Amino acid sequence: MxxxxxxxxxxxxxxxxxxxxxxxxxxxxxxxxxxxxxxxxxxxxxxxxxxxxxxxxxxxxxxxxxxxxxxxxxxxxxxxxxxxxxxxxxxxxxxxxxxxxxxxxxPGGRYEEIDIVLVRENIEGLYVAFEHFIAVGDDPRAVAISQGINTRAECMRIVRYAFEYAATHGRKKVTIVHKANVLKALTGLFLECGEIVAREYEGRIEANDRIVDACAMQLVMNPWQFDVIVTTNLFGDILSDQLAGLVGxxxxxxxxxxxxxxxxxxxxxxxxxxxxxxxxxxxxxxxxxxxxxxxxxxxxxxxxxxxxxxxxxxxxxxxxxxxxxxxxxxxxxxxxxxxxxx
Known part of the structure; x- marks a missing residue:
């Protein structure tokens, strides 16, 4: 060449x-x-x-x-x-x-015909590592505090990337994974943005959402229900390793x-x-x-x-x-x- x-x-x-x-x-x-x-x-x-x-x-x-x-x-x-x-x-x-x-x-493993793509937000969430300790008495590390950050702009961008990836690669469904039942601000914003973007692709790409712990369980019980998964930084790190475990x-x-x-x-x-x-x-x-x-x-x-x-x-x-x-x-x-x- x-x-x-x-x-x-x-x-x-x-x-x-x-x-x-x-x-x-x-x-x-x-x-x-x-x-x-x-x-x-x-x-x-x-x-x-x-x-x-x-x-x-x-x-x-x-x-x-x-x-x-x-x-x-x-x-x-x-x-x-x-x-x-x-x-x-x-x-x-x-x-x-x-x-x-x-x-x-x-072929021949525990799971056959797995074909899933995980799209993980890569620069926000808890991985910003805004962390510090608070001293109590003689213990300078008695309390550890970590803050996570999700912005509307980044949530919209990563979810739109996932839906566009699905459309470009002939995928049928995107699952938005969150923990909005507990982390109502940090991942509630992610879910909210996911629902907004999903409406833009209505009729072209099916969309649903899962709480992260339920998603982890369902990946073990019935992984074939998933096509493209989009989620936040920490959840994506964990779930992507779990997905790798399904294929070896x-x-x-x-x-x-x-x-x-x-x-x-x-x-x-x-x-x-x-x-x-x-x-x-x-x-x-x-x-x-x-x-x-x-x-x-x-x-x-x-x-x-x-x-x-x-x-x-x-x-x-x-x-x-x-x-x-x-x-x-x-x-x-x-x-x-x-x-x-x-």
């Missing part, structure tokens, strides 16, 4: 298993002539080692320039005053929509962080330092995130080829990493997908 057609993008391999699963993903992307021109940067523990910051200025500058990034799992050190790298990225680039699709890829765990769960001026695609799982360098890691989540990135830049054809090859590799060829019941290494799995693509 000619250099002129390349799309600049930031590449952040990540910590722990990040570099090895990123190498596997790059092998597969190369097999479909993915259009990205990579600017390799560091973050997390690698960022601290390189320049004392888990989110270095050079990495931020790269994303500002490319407005597109693929990143492996990043570790935020415990202690030392560092805020979550992922939260900082979302705030820095206004990545207000976190999109996490989950779909059954290996976080190793099968990609994430897209979308803003008006940038998009960052990632594996949802952690850096798994206990298996780093052993060739045991499953690259599926990061590869699926790369497919979302291809979709985002208008290369749905390449993304579709990779997804088809993944399914054939898993279910026809039986090439699976140990977490999926197989014996293939990270590189073996990537090579199996490449063979299907050639």
């Amino acid at each position: 000619a250099l002129a057609t390349k799309i600049p993008a930031t590449l952040i391999p990540g910590d722990g298993i990040g570099p090895e699963i990123m190498d596997a993903v790059l092998m597969v992307l190369g097999a479909v002539d993915a259009p990205f021109e990579w600017d390799r940067q560091v973050g997390g523990l690698a960022g601290i080692e390189a320049c004392g910051d888990p989110l270095p200025k050079a990495t931020l500058d790269s994303i500002r320039r490319t407005r597109l990034a693929l990143k492996g799992p990043l570790t935020t050190p415990v202690g030392g005053g560092f805020r979550s790298v992922n939260v900082r990225m979302r705030e820095e680039f206004g990545l207000y929509a976190n999109v996490r699709p989950v779909r059954t890829m290996i 765990g976080l190793g099968m769960a990609p994430g897209a962080n979308i803003g008006p001026d940038a998009a960052i695609f990632e594996a949802v799982h952690g850096s798994a330092p206990d298996i780093a360098g052993k060739g045991l890691a499953n690259p599926l989540a990061l590869l699926l995130a790369a497919c979302l990135m291809l979709d985002h830049v208008g290369r749905a054809d390449s993304a579709g080829r990779i997804r088809k090859a993944m399914l054939a590799c898993l279910n026809t060829d039986g090439v699976r990493t140990p977490d999926l019941g197989g014996k293939a290494s990270t590189a073996d799995f990537a090579q199996g997908i490449v063979r299907r693509l050639n």
